[in-house]
Amino acid sequence: MSNTLQGIRVVLADDHAVVRLGFRLLLEGAGATVVGESCNGEGVVKLYEDNKPDIVVMDVSMPGIGGLAALERLLNREPNARVLMLSAHLDDIVPVRALKVGARGYLCKRAAPEEFLRAVGVVAGDRRYLDPDLAQAVALAQLSGSANPVDTLTEKELAVFLKLAEGRSVNEVAADFCLSPSTVGTHLYHIKQKLNVQNAAELTLVAVRNGLIEA
Amino acid sequence: MRKPGQFSLHTRISVVLTLLAASLLLVLSSLWLHGTRASIREEVEAATRVAEQWLTALSSELGSRPQAERVIGAVRPLGRIRANGLEVIAADSAVLYRSPAPTYKSGRVVPGWFATLVAPTFEPRKLALGDLHIVLYPDSSRALIDAWDDLIEMAGWALLLLVLMFVGIHRALDQALRPLDLVMRALDRTGHGRFDTRLPDFSTPELDRLSRAFNGMADRLAAAVDDNVRLETEREVSQRLQGRLEEERRDISRELHDELAQGITAVRALAGAIVQRTQEQPSLHVPAQSIVAVTGEMQEGVRAILHRLRPVAGAGLEVALERLLAGWRIQHPDIALQTEIDLGDRPVGDDAAQAIIRIVQEGLTNVVRHAGASRVELQVTQRTGWVEVSLSDNGRGLHGGASSQPGCGLGLAGMGERIAALGGQLVLDNAPGGGLHLRARLPERSTSEES
Numbered sequence: 157m158s159n160t161l162q163g164i165r166v167v168l169a170d171d172h173a174v175v176r177l178g179f180r181l182l183l184e185g186a187g188a189t190v191v192g193e194s195c196n197g198e199g200v201v202k203l204y205e206d207n208k209p210d211i212v213v214m215d216v217s218m219p220g221i222g223g224l225a226a227l228e229r230l231l232n233r234e235p236n237a238r239v240l241m242l243s244a245h246l247d248d249i250v251p252v253r254a255l256k257v258g259a260r261g262y263l264c265k266r267a268a269p270e271e272f273l274r275a276v277g278v279v280a281g282d283r284r285y286l287d288p289d290l291a292q293a294v295a296l297a298q299l300s301g302s303a304n305p306v307d308t309l310t311e312k313e314l315a316v317f318l319k320l321a322e323g324r325s326v327n328e329v330a331a332d333f334c335l336s337p338s339t340v341g342t343h344l345y346h347i348k349q350k351l352n353v354q355n356a357a358e359l360t361l362v363a364v365r366n367g368l369i370e371a
Numbered sequence: 372m373r374k375p376g377q378f379s380l381h382t383r384i385s386v387v388l389t390l391l392a393a394s395l396l397l398v399l400s401s402l403w404l405h406g407t408r409a410s411i412r413e414e415v416e417a418a419t420r421v422a423e424q425w426l427t428a429l430s431s432e433l434g435s436r437p438q439a440e441r442v443i444g445a446v447r448p449l450g451r452i453r454a455n456g457l458e459v460i461a462a463d464s465a466v467l468y469r470s471p472a473p474t475y476k477s478g479r480v481v482p483g484w485f486a487t488l489v490a491p492t493f494e495p496r497k498l499a500l501g502d503l504h505i506v507l508y509p510d511s512s513r514a515l516i517d518a519w520d521d522l523i524e525m526a527g528w529a530l531l532l533l534v535l536m537f538v539g540i541h542r543a544l545d546q547a548l549r550p551l552d553l554v555m556r557a558l559d560r561t562g563h564g565r566f567d568t569r570l571p572d573f574s575t576p577e578l579d580r581l582s583r584a585f586n587g588m589a590d591r592l593a594a595a596v597d598d599n600v601r602l603e604t605e606r607e608v609s610q611r612l613q614g615r616l617e618e619e620r621r622d623i624s625r626e627l628h629d630e631l632a633q634g635i636t637a638v639r640a641l642a643g644a645i646v647q648r649t650q651e652q653p654s655l656h657v658p659a660q661s662i663v664a665v666t667g668e669m670q671e672g673v674r675a676i677l678h679r680l681r682p683v684a685g686a687g688l689e690v691a692l693e694r695l696l697a698g699w700r701i702q703h704p705d706i707a708l709q710t711e712i713d714l715g716d717r718p719v720g721d722d723a724a725q726a727i728i729r730i731v732q733e734g735l736t737n738v739v740r741h742a743g744a745s746r747v748e749l750q751v752t753q754r755t756g757w758v759e760v761s762l763s764d765n766g767r768g769l770h771g772g773a774s775s776q777p778g779c780g781l782g783l784a785g786m787g788e789r790i791a792a793l794g795g796q797l798v799l800d801n802a803p804g805g806g807l808h809l810r811a812r813l814p815e816r817s818t819s820e821e822s
Contacts, residue, residue: 172633172636172637174634174637174641175633175636175637175640177637177640177641178636178637178638178639178640178641178643178644179640181640181641181643181644181647182640182643182644182647184644185643185644185647185648186647244628244632244633244636265632265633265636266632266635266636266639266667266670266671266674268639268643268663268667269639269640269642269643269644269646269647269663270643272640272643364621
């Protein structure tokens with residue numbers, strides 16, 4: 157049993173309980189301690205404040221405000237938090253977003269267990285980590301500039317956009333983010349303007365085509 | 372339908388025919404007038420001649436210088452001599468005697484125009500009898516009255532004849548042209564979209580031909596409309612099928628992603644944890660390592676399936692194609708794939724992009740399944756509003772048992788329908804060097820996407 161992560165304290169956020177269990181066992185096997193687990197983004201901030209972990213490992217897509225918004229919220233309060241984002245998707249938009257917002261690392265969930273542990277080690281050591289499978293797409297996305305209208309969305313708008321694209325209503329999204337429905341409505345208005353879409357179905361289509369959600 | 376002030380065809384034809392008959396009658400009547408004029412002249416001439424002879428005979432009876440009273444006494448009982456007026460004039464030009472007015476149809480005169488047309492002119496005949504003169508005035512007025520009466524009677528009959536003729540022609544035409552009304556109504560109904568309208572057989576050959584031509588036209592029209600409806604229905608059905616298919620794909624994607632992929636991630640992490648903890652127990656360590664490896668492959672598999680299922684955005688067509696081709700090359704290293712992708716600056720419509728990806732997918736799948744080819748050439752080019760896909764291999768081509776194999780053809784047929792729905796065409800034929808040549812051409816964006 158290697159102890160490469162000896163003494164590292166981890167907060168885990170993933171809505172899939174068995175996935176959390178697997179990651180926890182992996183981390184513990186490598187000598188790390190999982191000090192807190194959350195099945196949604198909202199719980200992460202409190203867990204962080206309570207435990208002050210060395211690293212937060214968080215899935216991008218979770219119920220509630222989701223990973224990206226939770227990341228933003230956490231970094232607003234704790235700018236020094238080291239966060240490794242996990243995603244099941246292979247697109248370039250979400251990783252670029254997450255890295256811009258301030259995540260230290262981004263890893264695909266299908267990576268091998270060793271790669272997962274390595275990524276955790278890198279980010280816990282306050283260095284940056286980007287999944288090799290994503291590196292090219294992210295680099296290309298940076299080079300091609302803002303050809304994609306989704307890039308013009310602000311962080312908040314993107315978070316709202318992702319939730320709406322998943323089929324949640326304005327009121328539900330407002331509840332998720334603790335915003336007033338009219339604020340979410342304003343975001344929605346800007347989103348529609350920027351993406352040039354008319355309705356929820358088209359919104360979802362844009363998200364699907366950009367690989368932001370699986371349809 | 373009939374403009375005001377316009378007579379119907381029947382009336383116009385009847386009028387023309389009646390006028391023709393009337394002018395014929397006019398010619399006949401002018402001939403009759405001519406004849407009448409000649410016969411009146413002859414009749415009066417003859418009467419005058421007889422009267423003259425008779426007077427000559429009388430004068431020789433009365434001697435060379437008769438007294439006026441004797442002469443008058445001789446002529447008075449005669450009255451008028453055969454349509455001749457008679458005067459006895461003295462040497463001083465005094466009229467001693469004038470015969471009375473005619474009693475036949477007395478008091479009647481013919482219209483002046485008729486008299487000028489028909490009446491012959493005669494010189495009065497004078498006969499000297501001593502100092503006296505007897506003057507004969509030939510008078511055709513009674514003959515004229517007879518002729519006039521004849522003319523009036525004939526004109527009456529002629530008028531009656533013309534009226535009867537007009538009515539008769541009108542009736543006959545009415546009868547003969549009645550089908551025209553039917554034809555008119557049938558055309559009207561057809562014009563309003565009632566393509567089931569048909570005309571009956573008519574007894575008039577011309578109209579019967581018209582009727583048959585009309586019915587033939589209506590049959591073809593109805594068939595064309597049926598064809599259109601059928602095509603429209605087929606298109607709708609295929610579009611619905613396509614929609615259902617995409618929906619199904621989305622459902623499968625979601626399930627694969629949410630359930631299967633997460634599950635595999637969990638198993639992989641758990642297996643990884645077992646690997647960590649079983650360094651000293653090879654009987655557990657090795658199988659756990661295998662689980663890690665296999666779940667990795669499973670994830671790759673899921674990822675590949677998700678990629679296949681994911682709708683392609685038009686702007687990402689080139690990237691999507693390259694991904695697809697790269698994956699295919701890895702899976703089939705034994706087949707040489709030559710590609711030439713030349714997409715213009717204008718983005719391809721989303722529908723077209725998806726269709727192109729599916730065409731290439733299906734085409735390549737087909738090559739692997741049925742062609743037995745070792746070399747494949749793919750060209751995707753965008754020019755002047757169209758995207759063209761050309762895929763050729765050096766395999767078995769169209770002939771050979773390929774179509775009997777399950778799965779073949781169906782994919783290509785579905786593709787053809789999809790391409791047609793987007794306004795494009797799909798052509799399959801044999802490549803010049805053997806093997807199959809697939810060519811698809813579709814508009815870079817479908818009309819429904821234009822907005």
